[in-house]
Amino acid sequence: MSDYLSITEKEKQEMLEKIGVQSTEEFYQDIPVRMRAKKLNLPEGKSTQETCEFMEGLSKLNKVYDTVFLGAGCYKHYIPPVVKAIIGREEFVTAYTPYQAEMSQGILQSIFEYQTMICNLTKMDVSNASHYSGATAAAEACLMCTDKAKTVLTFDNINPDTLEVLKTYLAPRGVKLIICKTKDGRANINALKKVEGVGCVFLQTPNFYGLIENAKNISKAVHEYGAKLVVSVNPISLGLLEAPGDYDADIAVGEAQPLGMDMNFGGPYLGFIAAKKDLVRKMPGRIVGETVDHDGNRAYVLTLQAREQHIRREKASSNICSNQALCALTASVYLATVGAEGLKEVATACASYAHYMATALEFVGAKIKYPTEFFHEFVTVTPGKAKRIIQALDNAGILGGWILNDDEILWCCTEVLTKEEIDNAVNIVGGVL
Amino acid sequence: MKTIYEISKSGLRACTLRKVDVPQYSFKKGLLGEKPNLPEVSESMLVRHYTALSKRAFGVDDGPYPLGSCTMKYNPKLDEYAASLPGFTNIHPLQRSDKSQGALAVISTLSAYLLEISGMDAISLQPCAGAHGEYTGLQLIRQYFLMRGDKKRTKIIVPDSAHGTNPASAVMCGFEVVSIPSDAKNGVNMEELKKALGNDVAGMMLTNPNTLGLFEKNIRQIQKQVHAAGGLMYYDGANLNAIMGQARPGDMGFDVMHFNLHKTFATPHGGGGPGSGPVACKALLQDFLPNPRVVWNDRLGDYRFKYSDKSIGKVTSFYGNFGVMVRALAYIVSLGGAGLKKASEIAVLNANYLKALISENYPTPCNRHGMHEFVVSLEKLKEETGVSAMDIAKSLIDNGIHPPTMYFPLIVHEALMFEPTETEEKESLERIAEVMNELYKVAHENPDLVKAAPHSAVISRPDEVMAARKPVLRG
Structure with missing residues (x-):
């Protein structure tokens, strides 16, 4: 058994004496006898060595694929070793939320720099310190826009998990969610004209099928209507493509896992929220601001806390407390490591491999479902053969795309792939077709 | 000290990438954006910058951290090691469940252990933090009354000594908060509780031991009265580190609760997350837990995902903060039942x-x-x-x-x-x-x-009023 305790039996006796009790049992005298727990029915504690071996054993029951064509909300990217070297520093890992500014300037400045990078990446005015995931960021962003106009309009081509989380978050607040059907995979804003009381439109681009939306036109229509545009973006795409600020989005959100985070079976990831500055007081979560200390030195603090639960309780803009600070640090170290040039290279590599693969799959008989521009994900149609294709790839140790239905597969390519890997996979698909 | 933007120099880079070996794809001009303004630094500049930042931070590894309500216990390196194993970090959440049996075993085993520790019947590890767990737990209560067609129960009782997240989570769930004052001994005021109870009350949130570190002696009467009035009891697990192996929320009469894996189960706080806030409940609420849940299929001998029609849905993408769960499991495995009791x-x-x-x-x-x-x-x-x-x-x-x-x-x-x-x-x-x-x-x-303290810190008494009045939120 390991216990991580630093108190010896002898010290324990000395401490009890000083406190003036016979045994630690006395501390528990307030617990009614009938409520006392029986001995916990858990396995006996393992030694440090055995615990390592046990966890290693569990990890080996998972299949780690070398070649991955699966995206759909989680993306395998190259993570430069320097990123992990930095974020593994114990001062970052083992610190609490920076409530004590004097002792936490490093954490506070790192969040301030993160906010700056997220604003520059999305071309928005203000960013919070992070949210749990892209999906929860989307939900709370929609809540920021629906104080009065209590309807959110979105499309059936957004990430399915995000859609589920929107449903969960909006209903209890009396906010209606309208899900518009799309044609040809892309959002159609015509439905907006037919409904009243829409507070915001939630759009994802590139959308779940990888297609780049006509965000400019949608933004215009949404603003003419008098609603706000909340847009979810893949941050890697912003190395190349237009940013939410370019098309006048009101709030930009997204899943920042692609910025230096492992796939980790779904988490921890990082939701980002960046907005126009007039929305800042509705933002959920921590925000770091720059100020001066009493000697006039530049200093950073948690600010606009009048929005937050520990000050405002039931009047807070959100209940969020712990967020994903270490993941936000990861994203900013990643962005500083690759820089704008590197991010553009990553985005270009993703798009280039994806387009190469799409063409190659067409060549072996798959049909590309949507005719419009895509980023690094795309959908193929192979009537009745989706499952067989993925199984054939799996037999070769390759993680194929996401099966949408019997006919369709959603593929993803990133910079970690090579031409050889793609050619090999396409050959296997060709074999099935 | 300077920001990373202030040390940035055009043309510097901290990493280079492999050349793409397929034809380069070019998007139409209209889709392209201007290059974002990101720092440009060499690797050594990058490392020195963040090392300097880290030295202006303070973690549990640096010294005493007696921060009340936050349970800043030591974070074992063994747990970090477990979470860094490639078999956990390099697996996709959507890869087939027969290829993710180790991950599902982590979720399932940790679930079973947390249920034993808490005396509850069913659990979801999906919530990402304590407040997220509160939110999820209250959603279960909301769903319970909705399913019974009881629409008048719109209120949640919260003692005035409660964590700020309690009332904020209740409002996020669409409830109205009824705050009740504490009694002279800083426990729940039984008279006030009686006055607040009625057929419009959905439940009560309670931390036990409370935020003064005191066990609510009247817990039996409290839960009896709330239940008699038709309400449910919510247990805020922030203070669970006091009572592991001594008393269980399930045995105290609570119907639903959350854990803070980043407090009680020694996973690091990361300067403000990621944490993990599993939600456990009694059988009457189990069908409403977030989708999907992991179950053991005895006939086929493997772990599977299971979806319930009555579920409140999802509260985040995929299955929550899996990496945090791995650490917590390693912690519980190494301590065992006796070790947890000793820790408390x-x-x-x-x-x-x-x-x-x-x-x-x-x-x-x-x-x-x-x-x-x-x-x-x-x-x-x-x-x-x-x-x-x-x-x-x-x-x-x-x-x-x-x-x-x-x-x-x-x-x-x-x-x-x-x-x-x-x-x-x-x-x-x-x-x-x-x-x-x-x-x-x-x-x-x-x-x-x-x-005038502190005298030796890198800054002293920052002007918070100015920060809020004239917000400078980016460099």
Whole structure:
């Protein structure tokens, strides 16, 4: 058994004496006898060595694929070793939320720099310190826009998990969610004209099928209507493509896992929220601001806390407390490591491999479902053969795309792939077709 | 110190990428954006910048961190190692479940252990933090009444000593909050509770031991009355570190609760997350837990995902903060049942020892033995010397000790809340006490010195009013 305790039996006796009790049992005298727990029915504690071996054993029951064509909300990217070297520093890992500014300037400045990078990446005015995931960021962003106009309009081509989380978050607040059907995979804003009381439109681009939306036109229509545009973006795409600020989005959100985070079976990831500055007081979560200390030195603090639960309780803009600070640090170290040039290279590599693969799959008989521009994900149609294709790839140790239905597969390519890997996979698909 | 943008120089890079070996794809001009403004630094500049930042931060590995309500216990390196294994980090959440049996075993095993520790019947590990767990748990309560067609239960009772997240989570769930004052002994005021109960109450949220570190002696009567009025009991698990192996929320009559894996189960706080806030409940709420849940299929001998029609849906993408679950599982596996009980026992011992060492100068609002944390009031000290709880807290920084939680709970004036946790050694507790007692003396002899603290930190007393009035939120 390991216990991580630093108190010896002898010290324990000395401490009890000083406190003036016979045994630690006395501390528990307030617990009614009938409520006392029986001995916990858990396995006996393992030694440090055995615990390592046990966890290693569990990890080996998972299949780690070398070649991955699966995206759909989680993306395998190259993570430069320097990123992990930095974020593994114990001062970052083992610190609490920076409530004590004097002792936490490093954490506070790192969040301030993160906010700056997220604003520059999305071309928005203000960013919070992070949210749990892209999906929860989307939900709370929609809540920021629906104080009065209590309807959110979105499309059936957004990430399915995000859609589920929107449903969960909006209903209890009396906010209606309208899900518009799309044609040809892309959002159609015509439905907006037919409904009243829409507070915001939630759009994802590139959308779940990888297609780049006509965000400019949608933004215009949404603003003419008098609603706000909340847009979810893949941050890697912003190395190349237009940013939410370019098309006048009101709030930009997204899943920042692609910025230096492992796939980790779904988490921890990082939701980002960046907005126009007039929305800042509705933002959920921590925000770091720059100020001066009493000697006039530049200093950073948690600010606009009048929005937050520990000050405002039931009047807070959100209940969020712990967020994903270490993941936000990861994203900013990643962005500083690759820089704008590197991010553009990553985005270009993703798009280039994806387009190469799409063409190659067409060549072996798959049909590309949507005719419009895509980023690094795309959908193929192979009537009745989706499952067989993925199984054939799996037999070769390759993680194929996401099966949408019997006919369709959603593929993803990133910079970690090579031409050889793609050619090999396409050959296997060709074999099935 | 300079920001990373201030040291940035055009043309520098901290990493290079492999050349793409397929034809380069070019998007139409209209889709392209202008290059984002990101830092440009070399790798050594990058490392020195963040190393300098890290030295302006303070973690559990650096020294005592008696931050009340936050359970800043030591984070074992073994757990970090487990979470860094490629078999956990390099797996896709959507890869087939027969290729992810290890991950599903982590979720399932941790679930079973948490249920045993809490005395609950069913659980979801999906919520990403404590407040997210509260939110999810309250959604279960909401769904329970919706399914029964009981639409009038719109209120949640929250004691005034509760964590701020409690009322905020209730409002996020569409409930109205009824705050009830505490009694003279800082417990739940039974008279006020009776007045608040009715057929419009959906439930009550309670932390036990409460935020003063005191066990609610009346818990039996409290839960009986709430249940008799048709409401459900929510357990805020923030203080679970006090009672592992001693008492279980399920046995106390709670219907639903959350855990903070980043408190009780030693996963690191990361400067403000990621945490993990599993939600456990009694059988009457189990069908409403977030989708999907992991179940063992006895016939086929493997773990599977299971979806329920009655579920509240999803509260985040995929399955939550999996990496945090791996750490918590490694922690529980290494301690075992006896180890967890011992951890709680020593956490309570350490808190009472520290209290005994400082209580002469810093009185506590009640004379009972507390549990894993205790609150002192500096009201008298402030009257005598003008030195506030904040001043004492800031002076601790000069001594290499992270301050306790300040001005919480709200019902105690000039409050400092200490939670030393079980991993602190005796000498460390004695040093905290020595510094606190010395500060008490200095506060009387030279109050201005204490009021101007900290003296040795990289900054001192930042202007928070200016920060909020003229927000500068980006560089």
